[in-house]
Amino acid sequence: MTGNLAAFARGAKVIHIELDASEVGKNVPVAVGLVGDARGILRELLEALEARHCDAWRAEIATFVRPRFESFKGELSAEGILGAVEDASHGRCTVVSDVGQHQMWVAKLFRYQRPNTHITSGGLGTMGFAVPAAMGVVMARPGEPVWAISGDGGFQMNMQEIATMVQERIPVKMAIFNNGYLGMVRQWQQFFHGRRYSSTPIWSPDYVRLAEAYGIPGWRVERGDQVEAALRGALDHDGPALIEFLIEQEANVFPMIPPGASLSEPIESEAVTA
Numbered sequence: 001m002t003g004n005l006a007a008f009a010r011g012a013k014v015i016h017i018e019l020d021a022s023e024v025g026k027n028v029p030v031a032v033g034l035v036g037d038a039r040g041i042l043r044e045l046l047e048a049l050e051a052r053h054c055d056a057w058r059a060e061i062a063t064f065v066r067p068r069f070e071s072f073k074g075e076l077s078a079e080g081i082l083g084a085v086e087d088a089s090h091g092r093c094t095v096v097s098d099v100g101q102h103q104m105w106v107a108k109l110f111r112y113q114r115p116n117t118h119i120t121s122g123g124l125g126t127m128g129f130a131v132p133a134a135m136g137v138v139m140a141r142p143g144e145p146v147w148a149i150s151g152d153g154g155f156q157m158n159m160q161e162i163a164t165m166v167q168e169r170i171p172v173k174m175a176i177f178n179n180g181y182l183g184m185v186r187q188w189q190q191f192f193h194g195r196r197y198s199s200t201p202i203w204s205p206d207y208v209r210l211a212e213a214y215g216i217p218g219w220r221v222e223r224g225d226q227v228e229a230a231l232r233g234a235l236d237h238d239g240p241a242l243i244e245f246l247i248e249q250e251a252n253v254f255p256m257i258p259p260g261a262s263l264s265e266p267i268e269s270e271a272v273t274a
């Protein structure tokens, strides 16, 4: 289900660059359609355009930077975990996310300091992406920590790749946000289907013993005061390592856009739960 297309980018002139001519303007009316390879077209556009001064815009977006999150007071919140990952890696790490609620948290809450340090399948929604993609990132960017952050659903789609990490000595640091649900879908069921949690509660193996079976260290983190030591242990280990975070089962991500609505009509809190 798409959002409300009539409300998309009101007042904007849309230029659509597309490899497939039949896609141009298919969903959103466009002012200009350019058919071809985006790399070449963008290069030509850049040459044709005059540089603009964006100081006012830069100043405005600088105010969007999130302050350090304050909500971590011992409980195991996404904010707290991600803040601790930032601290433990001194901001110098790459975060590869899977798909779901944790992906939204990782996108929203982690304070990226360099380009290309958040690797995600984005809207393609490729569950199972984080673990193998993180191996690729380690190969391309050795020498600094690479975190594969997954939900318990997506992690189980590709956890067999730990064998490749072990065999090829690829030191991915895996973090599983275990909420016992396919959380993103559960959240939609909560808000739009009267909490009918159909097919979203999921079982997990014992991840610490799974790690043990592959011969790598693993930690189960159930409380906020265990976070730091587990992160330290995983980072200090010279090889792949796994941490399971048992997070609040019904934690939600906000804002969310209801089906058929526009970006200007977000749900911002639990208050509207059906």
Ligand SMILES: Cc1ncc(C[n+]2csc(CCOP(=O)(O)OP(=O)(O)O)c2C)c(N)n1
Pocket: 098, 099, 100, 101, 102, 103, 124, 125, 126, 127, 150, 151, 152, 153, 154, 155, 177, 179, 181, 182, 183, 184, 185
């Ligand atoms: C292969 C695949 N199947 C199904 C989906 C639909 N889907 C999107 S998010 C999601 C739930 C993900 O759950 P989990 O990995 O536990 O992460 P959480 O949302 O709990 O953080 C599902 C099933 C998908 N994107 N990809």
